[in-house]
Amino acid sequence: MSVRVLCACLAVLAIATPASAQKKYDPGASDTEIKIGQTMPFGGPVSAAGTVGHASIAYFETLNRNGGINGRKIALSALDDGYSPPKAVELTRKLVESEKVLLLYGSVGTPTNAAVQKYLNAKKVPQLFIATGASRFKDPKTFPWTVSMLPSYEAEGKALARYVLQTVTAPKIAIVYQNDDLGKDFAHGFKAGLGDKAKSLIVSEQTFEVTDTTVDSQIIAAKASGANVLYFAGTQKYGAMHIRARHDLGWKPLHLVCSTSSSIQAVLKPAGFDRAEGVISTAYAKDPFDPAWASDTDTRDYLDWLKANLPQGNPRDTGYAVGYIASFMTAHVLRQAGDTLTRDNVLRIATHLKDLNVPMLLPGITAHTTPTDYSVINRFQVQRFDGRSWTRVGKVISGE
Template sequence: MTTRRWLAGALIAGLLAMPSMVQLSLVPSARAQQPLVGITDTEIKIGQNAPFSGPASVYGQISTAESHYFQMVNDQGGVNGRKIRLIALDDGYSPPKAVEVIRKLIEEEQVAFLFQTIGTASNAAIRKYVNAKKVPDIWLGSGASMFVAPKEYPWSIPFQPSYRLEGEMYGKYILQKYPNAKIGIIYQNDDLGKDYVAGLKDALGDKYDKMVVKTLSYELTDATVDSQIVELQSAGVDVVYDASTPKFSAMTIRKIADLGWHPVHIIDSNGALVRPALSSAGFDKSVGVITGQYLKDPTDPAWANDPGMKEFMAWKAKYAPEADIANPVWAYGYNMAQALVLVLQRAGNDLTRQGILKAATSLPPTTKLSMVLPGIEISTGPDDYRPMKGLRLVQFDGTMYRLLPE
């Protein structure tokens, strides 16, 4: 009897324990099978803020170009069988609105990651939140040096050359070509403008205070910069260093021409877009403008037989017929989308957020993108968060930008 009772008790105890044991054995498997955020067997959902309205609405076309590129990729079967779905929400180039938009994308839309979040001020406003959430922000749309911070903000990865590096390039050019220049600076009073000024200081070194005779700023809310240009002329400036965005660089070009003034005019790559900046100011008034580029110019016949340009023009004809190829934002958006597809291809089936981050921060120096100018290296590493390593100087001839001799 004792033995039977013991066996019965053991059997009952074993039966009672079975559900718990089964449950414990299933937990790891169930977790492993949980879907990744924003990823299904057929789709990769990504998010973006974009200025479809506001003072920098021209940059909204970047997002449109990227959407068109992803449509081409999707028509070709997607990336490893998954189609890319870009959700782009308008933030009006407003930092508070950008925060609202990004929260919606991450918390409500449940995107896998962010892509090409546009604007220096907007990116500054969102990066603490994005990094706290550990959501990759791949190829954020700003060249401000503040965003190269892999230790503090490991989930935010910029792409284009830093504004500071670009400013340093202009400074070296001035030293080489105009060593006795009287430089007048007009800059946008934000991180973008300040970065370009810092780069100029880096290049000029102890000559900065002697060569720079006047420094003036403007606010994004200003209606005009006419008074600043008049003040620069009055100071005897012969090189205008213009760190701005298209709306204001167009004003600067027009006012300089209206004054009958002919200084050397250097404009940062953001503000020197053929369209809308130069076209708005007038191509005749824009002759001689110097800037930096890292992408091939679709309007330059020198690239007509280039394989990468042929691919771009074929994409434009089929997927972006509305694209104005004289406006560099279309080639830029195309390039950024192509760079993201490269990251997804490198990530393969590891589409965890950590896997995507790793793929974006391990691009080898052999990386090529079809619209990037020859001689410019693209690479990343765990401590090297700036893929584009340089630019080329170009000058506007009244029709297009021409490469200056290296």
């Protein structure tokens, strides 16, 4: 065979070589399967947030029934960390070292995600679209493998502080917040939003621990300060507690709560709708029961999906929407990765989102990232609870 003919044959073979020759896999990926993981507070003090995990499981079960992603089934391992940082470390190591997942995504909680952040970055395992807005998770220079999904807690705090300055003539403010990274970030942002007036306007500052059985004493002290504005920053269980405590004292300040304590099902219903009426918070996703979205395609699709896949769940629980949104974005990244299912490529795609339209995000809000700015969602809507549902106040805003 001549050299010319041989070269021609090799060229033909190169063109005809199966696509598998170009496939690249890291641990957790194969021709038939992609393994991913998450830890969730299915039990423990913030078990109400476990709905994020239930939605995540249901999302990928639905996707698998419809063929998976690029011909591969998605094997999601969702483990119960009980909102315990040591447990989160143990289970995350299991996911990476024993189950050999390609990535982790959507895990709930500031302290639990913080406990595994250094480990995952040292291992160069993507920690994607985690359900926290704490500032430590928006630092691509120090932790390039960590991408937080929720709007910055500090940015939200700033926006609500500006709302107070715009709506209250002579504010006297009491702050009650959870004594961890979550509560401190919200409080820090709120103070920053007040600017130079913070010291003179804040008349009471109380903290509580996630192991506390009540926050009654903090709310009593806040009322005794003479405040006409109450800002609360904490998780769901304590969100419901403090609303009940404030109402039962007969205290009627302008009442603001952080977005993590704005769930109708997990916070406002346990507190009592009558007690929660008038509360102010923020949102980045559509309320599926807001009449404004009655004919919205995304909202109808979401409610149909919930009914078909989580019939036991309450569609008013915002945790389901958080899991749905995080899962959609993770599926998008894996779909875009094609046959290059390496951790480097997954991270590259996740940090180059270009105004991605995500189901259930409010109009004007898209998912956007760059290699130097991992703020996936950085705009939100101020809202007021009318005793039945949330109603929007003003336009979509940024806290930056």
